[in-house]
Amino acid sequence: MLSTSREVDQQAGRWAALRDLGVLTPEQQEEFRQWLSADKRHLGAYARAEGSMVRVYRACNSVRGVLSELPAANIPSWSRRRVVMTGAVAASIAGAGFFGVELWRRSREQVFVTGIGQVREILLTDSSVITLNTDSKVAVKYTSEMRNVHLLQGEALFDVAKNKNRPFVVQANGTLLRAVGTSFTVSVLPQKPVQVLVREGVVELRRTGTAFAPVRLSANTIAVAPHDAPVSATVIPPAKVVRDMAWQHGQIAFDDETLEDAANEYARYSDVRIVVDPAASRRTITGVYISNDPIGFAKNAAAVLGLQVEVNGHEVKISCRSNSNG
Amino acid sequence: MLDDLSERAAWLACNVLPHEALLRARLKGVRVFGLDIEDVIQETYTRILSGPSLQSIQHPKQYAVQTAKGIVIDHVRRSRVVSIVGTGCLDTLSVPIREANAEERLEFQEEVDAVIDVLARMPEKFRQTLIMRRVEGLSQKEVARRLNVSEKSVERYLTESVRLLVTLFGRGGKNRANSSPMAKEIGGEDVVDKPGS
Numbered sequence: 126m127l128s129t130s131r132e133v134d135q136q137a138g139r140w141a142a143l144r145d146l147g148v149l150t151p152e153q154q155e156e157f158r159q160w161l162s163a164d165k166r167h168l169g170a171y172a173r174a175e176g177s178m179v180r181v182y183r184a185c186n187s188v189r190g191v192l193s194e195l196p197a198a199n200i201p202s203w204s205r206r207r208v209v210m211t212g213a214v215a216a217s218i219a220g221a222g223f224f225g226v227e228l229w230r231r232s233r234e235q236v237f238v239t240g241i242g243q244v245r246e247i248l249l250t251d252s253s254v255i256t257l258n259t260d261s262k263v264a265v266k267y268t269s270e271m272r273n274v275h276l277l278q279g280e281a282l283f284d285v286a287k288n289k290n291r292p293f294v295v296q297a298n299g300t301l302l303r304a305v306g307t308s309f310t311v312s313v314l315p316q317k318p319v320q321v322l323v324r325e326g327v328v329e330l331r332r333t334g335t336a337f338a339p340v341r342l343s344a345n346t347i348a349v350a351p352h353d354a355p356v357s358a359t360v361i362p363p364a365k366v367v368r369d370m371a372w373q374h375g376q377i378a379f380d381d382e383t384l385e386d387a388a389n390e391y392a393r394y395s396d397v398r399i400v401v402d403p404a405a406s407r408r409t410i411t412g413v414y415i416s417n418d419p420i421g422f423a424k425n426a427a428a429v430l431g432l433q434v435e436v437n438g439h440e441v442k443i444s445c446r447s448n449s450n451g
Numbered sequence: 452m453l454d455d456l457s458e459r460a461a462w463l464a465c466n467v468l469p470h471e472a473l474l475r476a477r478l479k480g481v482r483v484f485g486l487d488i489e490d491v492i493q494e495t496y497t498r499i500l501s502g503p504s505l506q507s508i509q510h511p512k513q514y515a516v517q518t519a520k521g522i523v524i525d526h527v528r529r530s531r532v533v534s535i536v537g538t539g540c541l542d543t544l545s546v547p548i549r550e551a552n553a554e555e556r557l558e559f560q561e562e563v564d565a566v567i568d569v570l571a572r573m574p575e576k577f578r579q580t581l582i583m584r585r586v587e588g589l590s591q592k593e594v595a596r597r598l599n600v601s602e603k604s605v606e607r608y609l610t611e612s613v614r615l616l617v618t619l620f621g622r623g624g625k626n627r628a629n630s631s632p633m634a635k636e637i638g639g640e641d642v643v644d645k646p647g648s
Contacts, residue, residue: 134617135610146591169496173471174637175457176464177616178487178585183464184566185586187638250578252571348501 133170138159142176155293234266239279242394242417244375253293256282258312259394259416277286280312282373285326303329309342310370313316314393324366330356335447368413377416381409384426386444391419399423402444453510459500466511467499473620478523485562486526492621495519519556569619577612 128136140157143149149157161167239245239257247255249265251272257263261279265272269291274283276297287292287306295302297311302320307326313319321330323342326407330348331339340356344346346367349356350391368378377394385406388399408430414422423441427434435442471492495518499508510512512579570578579598583589584605595602 130487130493138614139610140615141613142606146606146609148591149605161453165497166490166493167497168500169498170493172456172460172463172496172500173468173493174459174613176468177613177620178581179461179464180562180620181566181570181616182585184563185582199519208574248567248571250575261526442535444471 128164130166130170130260133164133166136166137170137174140171141178142232144175155355234264234328236262236264238262242398244372251288251291252286252352253285256284256373260284274370276311278313280310280314280372282324282370284307284308299333299352301331301333302314318349321347321348321350322366322369323348326371331358333399367450371413372416375416377422379410379414384408384430386411387422387426388443391422395419396439398440402439402442404445405430405443408432458503462505463496463500466508467515468620469510470515470567473512474519475518475621480517486523491519491522491526494522495535498522545630565620569616572619573612573615577608577615580608581612581616 138158143146143153144157157332161171166291202303227431228431237247237255237257238337239243239259239261240275241260243257243259243342245257247257249255249272250267252336253272255263255265255274257278261281262277263281264275264277266275267273272285272291275296276295281433283293283295283304284318285304285307289305293304295311295367297319298313300311300321302311302321305324307328307330309326309377310322310324311319321328323346325344327344328342329339330342330350331337332350336407337355340348340358341356343364344362345361346358347361350356365380368380371378377387377390379390382390383406388401389411391397391399395418397419399419399422399441410426410429412429414425420436420441423434423436426432427443432443433446436443474492474495475488478491482519490619495515498518499505499515500522502508530592547613570582580594583594583597584591590604591602595605598605600608
């Protein structure tokens with residue numbers, strides 16, 4: 126005769142939904158009132174049901190990084206109408222967008238960008254996560270059959286939720302990467318061929334408009350896809366994979382790289398330019414550095430290599446010591 | 452009661468619901484014939500909310516555990532046939548004061564993580580309905596239009612999403628090892644399922 130706790134939760138959920146939608150007729154309101162006092166569990170179960178929705182609302186409305194990070198420009202036009210209201214409402218919509226890329230019209234494209242020195246995590250509706258590195262731009266377009274992502278510039282790490290029926294395809298400068306459930310980075314940098322680094326799972330790489338056969342890349346593989354030559358894939362140690370993905374945590378890892386290459390790498394992350402004297406540019410450096418602190422890097426590298434540093438506004442110059450005797 | 456019901460529910464959401472997994476864990480040690488832990492939890496919330504002033508509750512987690520304990524004891528008193536498995540099992544319900552203080556404030560960060568975790572496990576249509584309605588505040592009609600379903604379906608989806616929220620939150624999102632089989636069952640194809648894990 127007495128309902129089970131499960132049934133009570135079911136009833137509570139229904140009342141919470143109906144009350145939330147504001148569709149209760151006066152008769153139903155009375156019915157609800159009676160239901161509440163009919164059993165000593167009902168009020169508690171009801172409050173928990175409504176309270177659970179409150180928890181979602183509060184969390185989505187919080188000011189924590191990823192949730193509130195979406196700039197207004199990223200909010201789809203139909204939501205933008207609502208932004209007129211208050212900051213809190215705008216934040217709530219950003220939160221919704223964060224979870225709801227797909228709600229934004231089935232076939233609508235969604236663009237995410239990062240500025241110089243920024244790293245940003247984007248959680249998609251299917252639980253896949255895109256981590257965007259500095260100065261990058263990605264467009265996401267989900268349909269019921271396909272999860273399409275276009276890396277327009279920069280670098281991104283894709284942690285793909287497994288779904289065999291809905292392939293995850295990344296397009297990057299004439300290269301198509303198809304993944305089922307995996308984790309990999311793709312970079313599209315100026316004057317460089319597309320580069321892919323696979324951390325987990327398998328990724329299939331093909332070039333559009335060429336005769337080269339598709340290549341399957343497995344974990345711990347780095348591949349370079351030039352326009353006019355076959356894809357070259359190299360297996361690298363897992364430790365190097367971790368180093369090459371250090372940017373996720375705001376770091377840059379150098380492993381015996383020349384100061385010139387290091388300076389170019391830093392140029393991606395900051396407006397401050399590191400200028401290396403040609404006489405010192407072939408010296409090499411190893412270590413993990415903070416990606417948005419080029420001056421700190423320059424000072425450290427100079428100290429290690431016995432060079433000197435000069436900071437001048439937006440320029441840091443590394444050169445050989447003037448009175449060097451060796 | 453109806454006037455401030457939503458206010459009370461919101462108080463519960465902030466102060467007590469995040470501790471439900473712990474409350475359930477404490478109750479697991481208690482086996483009393485004819486007593487369902489889930490009933491006790493529902494009744495616990497009823498009792499807390501029926502009290503005169505929620506503001507006077509200083510340590511909500513502690514208070515919830517004490518309330519649950521009271522309910523179990525009442526049940527034992529009422530029933531003619533008492534069969535308690537394990538001796539001194541009611542002791543498992545007590546939370547030392549010091550420990551309670553340290554844990555008292557569940558970091559909001561954890562709460563946000565718990566919500567993300569739970570949302571990630573919900574089937575898409577339920578999650579979408581919930582977010583459109585509760586976070587974006589869209590009307591039932593608008594939600595129906597966007598999802599391309601009837602308004603009646605929106606009611607159904609919202610009901611189901613609330614029920615799922617209650618279940619998933621109650622289980623405690625943190626422990627993936629314990630809950631992953633259930634997550635698969637509930638989440639279907641949209642659940643995170645990374646290779647090699």
